[in-house]
Amino acid sequence: MRPILSGLLFFTLLYLMGDVFVKHSNFGIFSGAINLTLFGDEDQFIDPLTHSSFLEFWHMEIFFIMMILLTLSAIFIRLSDKSKKQILITNITMLSSIISLLALLASFYLWAYFIELYVLCFFIWHTLASYMALFSLWKLHYDKSI
Amino acid sequence: MTKAYKYSILYFLSFSILLLISGAMLFEVKIGFSVVGVRDYYLGNSDKFIAAKSADALLKITLPHIFSFGLFIMVLLHFLIFTKERYKAKSRFLVYLTFIATFIEISSPFLIIYGSEFFAYGKILGFIIFNSLILYSTWLLLSSIMND
Numbered sequence: 579m580r581p582i583l584s585g586l587l588f589f590t591l592l593y594l595m596g597d598v599f600v601k602h603s604n605f606g607i608f609s610g611a612i613n614l615t616l617f618g619d620e621d622q623f624i625d626p627l628t629h630s631s632f633l634e635f636w637h638m639e640i641f642f643i644m645m646i647l648l649t650l651s652a653i654f655i656r657l658s659d660k661s662k663k664q665i666l667i668t669n670i671t672m673l674s675s676i677i678s679l680l681a682l683l684a685s686f687y688l689w690a691y692f693i694e695l696y697v698l699c700f701f702i703w704h705t706l707a708s709y710m711a712l713f714s715l716w717k718l719h720y721d722k723s724i
Numbered sequence: 725m726t727k728a729y730k731y732s733i734l735y736f737l738s739f740s741i742l743l744l745i746s747g748a749m750l751f752e753v754k755i756g757f758s759v760v761g762v763r764d765y766y767l768g769n770s771d772k773f774i775a776a777k778s779a780d781a782l783l784k785i786t787l788p789h790i791f792s793f794g795l796f797i798m799v800l801l802h803f804l805i806f807t808k809e810r811y812k813a814k815s816r817f818l819v820y821l822t823f824i825a826t827f828i829e830i831s832s833p834f835l836i837i838y839g840s841e842f843f844a845y846g847k848i849l850g851f852i853i854f855n856s857l858i859l860y861s862t863w864l865l866l867s868s869i870m871n872d
Contacts (some may be wrong), residue, residue, distance in 0.1 A: 599861065631755050637746040641792060644739030648732065655728040665728050672735035679742060 583653060587718075590650055591711045594704055595596040605635070607700065609693045616686055616693070632686050636679065643675050647707065654710040657717040660695050667706055730869050733803055737862050740800060746853050751851060763846035768835045782833050793826045800861055807868035818861060825853040 598607060606612040618626035627635075651668050656662040678699035685692035751757065755765045763769075768776030801819050809815045829850030835843035 628742065630750065633746060633750045633753055635742070637750055640739060640743045640746055641796070644736060644743065645795070646798075647739075648736045651732045651735075652729070655726070655732060658728075660726060660728050668728065670730060672731070676735070676738055676742070 584715060584718055586649070587653065589714050590646060591708060591715075593646065594708050594711070598704060600715050601700075606699065609697055612685075612697070615689060617690065627686075636683060639682075640679055643703075645677065647672060647675060647703075650707055650710055652712075653714050657714050657721075667710065671699045671706040671710065674699040674706070678703060700709050726736070730872075733865065733869060736799070736803075737793070737866055740796075740858060742860055743796070748855065757848060759844045759848065762836070762847050763841050764831055766844075767841065777837060779834070779837065782837070786830055790830060793830065797822050797826060797858075800858065800865075803865050804861070807872075809864060809867065809868065818857065818864075819821055822854065822857045822861070825850050825857060829854050 588685060601607050602611075604615075606615050614622075616627050618624045618631070631692045651672065654664070654668060678696050681696040681699060685696055755761050764772060764774050766777050767781075768774050797819075800816075801822065804810055804815050804818075828846050832843045832847040832850055835846065
């Protein structure tokens with residue numbers, strides 16, 4: 579099982595890093611760029627995102643995040659000692675990813691300031707998910723009890 | 725099932741509900757929950773300046789959905805194995821019905837453009853039945869996790 583899980587964790591790490599770079603160039607990872615993508619700018623002749631384009635993006639984000647975090651959390655829980663700290667990390671990762679998705683929706687339909695919350699939660703869940711993947715890799719290769 | 729896994733499944737169920745909400749919003753914005761809306765979206769309407777969908781355009785949307793639907797249903801319903809529902813005929817019926825509703829939902833756009841406008845009803849019905857079954861499965865899982 580070790581090579582299979584190692585490969586999956588390695589690809590998960592690649593996805594998490596790649597997601598940051600792709601979002602940086604296409605959508606934005608900081609509030610200014612995201613604001614520009616979502617609402618456009620007449621001075622720069624940038625059109626705002628249409629409702630259907632936004633919803634397509636949101637829909638795909640939900641699917642990818644749910645599949646990645648379910649897989650990652652299952653491996654992390656299996657390899658960890660299920661201590662309070664590790665359960666807390668899993669909870670914060672999951673909650674921050676859900677809040678990031680809700681904040682993105684709220685920023686488009688309700689109030690643009692929710693973008694700040696989206697950015698914060700986006701970085702929290704990416705950092706913690708990367709930690710979970712790295713921790714699981716370390717456990718797989720350096721923990722003799724596994 | 726350990727407490728940690730229960731949390732993981734609970735979050736997955738939350739994501740599933742978000743996925744259903746986003747799907748319904750997308751359906752409403754792009755197509756609309758009416759037979760006329762579905763017919764116009766796939767067959768076009770010159771009065772509303774809506775172009776008819778080609779088979780190529782449909783395939784581009786359908787292809788990623790075929791795998792995603794299959795994966796999503798498998799992941800969600802396989803959690804039933806860990807509940808008291810696993811040996812019940814109801815669970816088996818739920819699995820078959822979910823896959824059949826999904827197949828109707830996915831295939832109806834092709835039936836609309838190559839067959840009859842009548843399948844617009846199938847599109848709406850397939851979507852509603854699929855969403856209802858996913859919601860029901862989510863509730864089943866949620867109640868067994870809470871009561872376990």
